[in-house]
Amino acid sequence: xxxxxxxxxxxxxxxxxxxxxxxxxxxxxxxxxxxxxxxxxxxxxxxxxxxxxxxxxxxxxxxxxxxxxxxxxxxxxxxxxxxxxxxxxxxxxxxxxxxxxxxxxxxxxxxxxxxxxxxxxxxxxxxxxxxxxxxxxxxxxxxxxxxxxxxxxxxxxxxxxxx
Numbered sequence: 001x002x003x004x005x006x007x008x009x010x011x012x013x014x015x016x017x018x019x020x021x022x023x024x025x026x027x028x029x030x031x032x033x034x035x036x037x038x039x040x041x042x043x044x045x046x047x048x049x050x051x052x053x054x055x056x057x058x059x060x061x062x063x064x065x066x067x068x069x070x071x072x073x074x075x076x077x078x079x080x081x082x083x084x085x086x087x088x089x090x091x092x093x094x095x096x097x098x099x100x101x102x103x104x105x106x107x108x109x110x111x112x113x114x115x116x117x118x119x120x121x122x123x124x125x126x127x128x129x130x131x132x133x134x135x136x137x138x139x140x141x142x143x144x145x146x147x148x149x150x151x152x153x154x155x156x157x158x159x160x161x162x163x
Contacts (some may be wrong), residue, residue, distance in 0.1 A: 007047055015108070018104075018107035027103075032106075041081065068127050087109075108138055108142055115131050139159070140160045
């Protein structure tokens with residue numbers, strides 16, 4: 001696998017792991033999601049460095065019309081790196097300030113950031129739509145994370161309806 005694919009799969013895989021562990025523990029993962037995003041940031045930087053004019057990669061060896069195609073160029077790779085750096089900052093702030101005591105919050109943040117990275121690197125319109133929808137659903141859930149507060153629930157509903 002290339003660095004570009006791993007920059008998307010590492011946060012999504014870690015999110016799956018944290019979501020699977022969430023029912024069994026009632027505390028946050030601490031700095032583990034931040035370290036996952038630091039690794040994803042390094043991978044995005046490597047992918048950007050290797051993308052001379054444009055680097056095309058197809059998952060599974062299938063033709064682009066069947067497989068998941070990534071096309072890494074300067075703009076997409078730069079945006080993916082920017083998203084990863086902002087993800088590190090957001091998770092570092094969240095580790096200090098979010099009062100939620102569940103791994104589910106960290107998992108949702110990693111899904112959101114992984115989907116944004118995939119959105120920046122995708123090479124076809126179908127997967128662009130898939131990553132956008134995954135990113136949108138994760139954003140709706142993050143906005144309404146504090147379900148007990150009416151304002152968070154109203155904000156998530158308004159956000160979903162307008163989008």
